[in-house]
Amino acid sequence: MSGAGERTRRVLDEARGVRAMVWIIAIMLFLTVLGAALGLATRNAASGLESQLAGRATVQIVTGDPARRQVEADRVLGALRRLDDVRGATPVDRGELAALLRPWLGDAGADPDLPVPTMIDLELADGEPAALARVRAAVTKIAPAARVDTHEAWMTPVADFLDLIVLIAAVLVILLAGATAAVVVLAARAGLEAHRQTIEIMHMLGSTDVQVARLFQRRIARDAAIGAVIGGLAALAMLLLISAQAAGLGSELLGQATLGPLGWATLALLPVAFVLLAALAARLAITRTLERVL
Template sequence: MSDLLARRWRPATFLPEADNRDGSLTFVVATLCFLACLMALTVLATNRAVNTWSDQLTSQATIIVRPRANETPDLAAARAAEALAGVPGVIEARALEREKAEALVEPWLGDITDLEDLPIPRLVAVDLDNASPATPSTLAAALKARGIDGIIDDHSIWTRDIARSADVIAWVCGGVFLLITAAAGAVIAFATRAGLLARREVVEVLHLTGAENLFIARLFQVRFAQLSAIAGALGAVGAAGVGAVLRLTAGGGELTHAIPILWSDLLVVAPCPLVAALVAAIAARMTAERMISEIT
């Protein structure tokens, strides 16, 4: 019987399989991974929203037309639309009706009945070719050639603001991500220190039996890397679940939605277990090597 058992024997791990601190540590690391994954999803969604908004803004321009003394505003707008329609890089130019122009200024002037007495400028909406859009100077030259006085708004002030806001969000998310990573590393380092002290007798026996510091450090490294990989998977699944709920409730990709998450975005959480294991392995290894040198 004992011979059979000996033949079937497989080496057990030098460190005890489970520790009563493992549950708490798994929860903390899983929570940090969950937050890190949410950060990644936020960056993706923000970038997509910004790109959508920027594309829409950069593919349009608005011309404010000022009629000449002997010209009606509607005629001036029609002439401007005609002048711009043939410019390379312009897909379509159309003069907006007076009602639409009035609707645009209504939020600032309120619902007043005698708007027709005000000299509301006429607008021309220009759709630009995304591949090679006409520049503001090209549009200005076309208007000038036809003797039309107009102000060109290419929305660049808005796109710059949006791009700047997106950059800020990306940097903030990146900073929070690094902070979470550092916190995870610190938690693992703390746990490694506690684990080493709790297993001091094991460490001493291995050391006195001829184990190298690296050999012992690797035991803790593998242990915490495995634990963190599991915690990372739990955090990733949690974040993917939240992302899926947002996708189902908010839809994806449309400008009207604040967080346009696509199903494919959920894949961004996939490397989380690997990254968590890597961070834990580095933190545990560095801590264990330093501590083993101190206590032995």
């Protein structure tokens, strides 16, 4: 019986040269791993950005008169440090502001006569709106023209953009998985059609649809495994290259866009998931075709 099964597998494996499905699976998995890595890294970056900005705010003293502006800044700073809602209050050095303005104003940003707002960096003990409202009331009581802006408000467009990237990556992974299943179904049906006479002989010899389906399923699963290894290794090499390039840029946001242990574990499971998906899609397609046609 085992010899007959081996001869049957050899008949079904006549086309050993180039199997298009192997390379299709490899390409699909390569793109899926990259898409999943993009989504996971972007999600981690968004989470890191949100945790970093949570409870952070900036006070801007915008009074035009420099002397009065400094007096108001000192009084506001003292009042903030006495509030229970404020964990820390640090005045922003004018030199740092000048460095931030240099790309637009050049050396003029360091001019002491330039009406640059005095800024105070706040770390709030509680990020609730009520706490922020109390801080804002305490500031405007001393400096009515002052502004209190949360860092989250500044970065909301960036956070929304990152969330959009995560959504696009998730949709991409789902579409690629669906396309892979469709390719496997087409390959399975094409294999059945190519070996129709062989399958009819197997049926006459007593083979059942389940046995025939199992043979094709093994063949397709093996092709999918080969493609998964090729695509997975190629994607791993690409991710390592991208990680090395991103680390060299020194960007704080890109530095947070890491996969982490959970992300790498998820990517490692994708090839296994693809092989299981291919095997399941092949079995369903073959059994239904055999029941309907042969």
